[in-house]
Amino acid sequence: MIAVVTGSNRGLGWHVAHQLAGQEYHVVACARRHEDAMAVAASIRQQGGEASPFALDVTHPEQIQELAAWLTELFGGVEVLVNNAGVLLDQGLPLSAISLSQWQRTLDTNLTGAMLMCQMILPLMRASHYGRIVNVSSGYGSLAEMGEHQAAYRVSKAGLNALTRVLAAETADDGIKVNAVCPGWARTDMGGPQASREPADSARWITWAATLDDHGPSGAFLRDGQPIEF
Template sequence: MLAVVTGSNRGLGWHVAHQLAEKGYHVIAAARQHHQALEVARSIRQQGGDASPFALDVANGEQIIELASWITELFGGVEVLVNNAGIFVDQGQSLTDIELEAWNNTLAVNLTGAMLMCKYMLPLMRSGGYGRIVNVSSGYGSLQESGGLQAAYRVSKAGMNGLTRVLAAEVEGDNIKVNSVCPGWVRTDMGGSEASRDPAESAQWITWAATLDDDGPNGEFLRDGKPIPL
């Protein structure tokens, strides 16, 4: 069983990669820099798991195609995709203050990157008749909870939730499940030291969604294993 985790070099991604390895998955530890991916893979191996590093910028479509080809050649398919890579560059900014470059970069990484990962990993799941896709989202992406400021991040995560719902409907009947997970306010580089949640504990809910039984949810926005409003 093969699992791809983007943004695996720190925070939630680091813990999810290790947790999936503990469950017996061979983890493709993807990170923007090769040395970062190598460090994750080395750590997993030191703990008795199986992992391979892959340098990947999810905003670079050519690199995603290279990843898909590499997986096909070496492994034949993939069972799990965790779209964890993300950026939050407009924290505290109003829409009138954000630069266009920051807006475009946020959507390119958080939304388009996730879409491209789904696009190129999905055929590898279908060929094996099984798949689990987890899009790591945020309460900021809920239209019910949405407030002001950080428009780029909010819109990117709302778009990711929409992608989840559309793709889940598309793969219905293929033994593939697609869900979004809100990990809550987590003590990571993005969440900050004052956040209320431990990253390892929050990561367990992402790992849970990545290893759902056949009767598990599909097309849902989940927090702590329960649906919350899109």
């Protein structure tokens, strides 16, 4: 079983990659820098798991195409995709203070990158009539919880939630489940040291969604294993 995890070099991605390896998945550890991807794979192997590194910036479509070709050649299929790569560039900023470059980079990474990864992975999952896609979202992207500031991040995650629903509908008959997960406020580089959750505890709900059985949900926005409002 092959699991692809983007942004696996730190925070939630690091823990998800290790947790999936602990469940006997061969983890393809993706990170923007090759040495970071290598470090994740080495750590997994040191703990007895199986992993392969891949240098990937999800804002570069050609790199995603290279990953697709590499996965096809080496493994022939993929069972799990965790779209974890993300940025928060406008923390605490009102809309009037966000630069166009911040807006574009946020959408390119958090939304367009995830969309391209899903496009790339679908043929590999459909070939085996099985797949689990997890889009790592946030309560900031919930329309029910929408508030002020960090508009770029909020909009990118709201879009990611919409992408989740569309893709779940399109794959309903393919044995593929697609869900968005809000991991909660975790003590990562993005969440900060004052956050209330341990990264490993938040990551386990992403891992749970990535390993759902046939009775699990699809097209849901989940927090702690329970659906929340989009």
